[in-house]
Amino acid sequence: MPEIPAPASAELPVSAYILGGGDTIRIDILGVEQYSGDYQIPIDGRLILPLAGSISVQGLTLEEAADAISQAYANILKRPVISVNLQAPRPLNIWIAGEINRPGSYSVSLKGGVGQRPGTQYPTITQVIEQAGGIKLTADLRRIELRRPQRDGSQRTIDINLWQMLQTGDRRWDITLLDGDSIFIPTATTVDLGEIRQLANTSFAIPMAQARNVTVVGEVARPGPYIVLGGDTGADFNLGGLPTVTRAIQIAGGIKPLANLREIQLQRPTREGAAQIISVNLWQLLQTGDINQDPIVQDGDIIIVPATAEVNPAEAEQIATASFAPETINVRVVGEVTIPGTIRVQPNTPLNQALLAAGGFRNSRAARGAVELIRLNPNGTVSRQTVSVDLAASINEQTNPILRNNDIVVVNPSGITAFGDNLNNIFSATTSTGGFLRVLEFLGILKYLTVP
8 A cells, every 4th residue: 555645744833823812922022011911812802002002913923913013013112122922822622523422613722731832732633533532433534634724714624644643653644733623534435344443442532441332133132222331341241341242242142043143244323324334254253263353332333143044063062152152041841851940051052962961861751752842933933843862963953953042842751651650640549449440441451351
């Protein structure tokens, strides 16, 4: 990429300062100390000087003001020698718009230190961006415009490339601002995940600890709006302290088993109205460690996690251990197992692992070829699948399907077990001779005992 020349230094000499209402100046008249002194320029820019009367210094440089005052005293003093110095400059009025956190008008007071004048430091463009809450991640740092009013009423436009400053350290791009300057930060027309992360880590970006309202929808445990914070938010969200996509997904309860990590979409609003569409591939993050695939989120972002058509068993095991997957899911195992009830297992756990977690089948009582999987689907319907379980099988939809949160696994009794249980119930209910005869009739034996 060709090097872009920086603008000429904006450190204007003090003589170029334009006077206006609110400035405090020092007027020294050589040999006439009683007429010398400090004056604050009124809002209309007119000074009232001893003997000389009303003199306008509005819009003049310090040198031009000294000439104007000298002319006013020319009829009073012989060859007056007059100097004008800036004692306390007025606050600068700066306007900033575009991809900025809080656009609007800002009054910026000048600070003591180094700068255009000893004891006075003028603000730079990055300092005003920080004062306005930081630059948004949708900003195009290469095409910032600084519009500066001229004394003849025209406007000069200065092109600023802060991206070049970040890459080369050339501070000339961080131009000094003057009263009346306006800054426009355009929206980026292309999206680069690497540049977004670099921008988010600059000193003039929105602070990481600032709350961001983000909506997460699709294949997550608890879709909806969330507040995402950066910084140290505790061990539950230990993702490096950054308000990223994976942190937002984890706050939303983590991904579901059918989440398509390769085609996550981040919709980001811009000041122009149209949303930026950012493609995020969290599978690439897991495989290569590409942290650019985990972008910093911004206020108003919408994260869409789509569903995949089928689950790859090998990938499912890796995804289940990811930091943005839920730690556990609830599965209810009932029927002919050793420890029936609700168990907590890792996401993407297959059916046979859940059965083992429940203690396994109850010996010969269980009908291993007729285990039922009951599932409440996201659309409100209930699905029912009969599975012939093979405890040694790998993940597959026919004999060892992956379980989802709140699935119910029913292990039915075998036919012999069911018959025996029914027989026990019948015999336990038999307390008379009539009852005993009903049992024999039920078994089909009574007819052989009947006397003809």
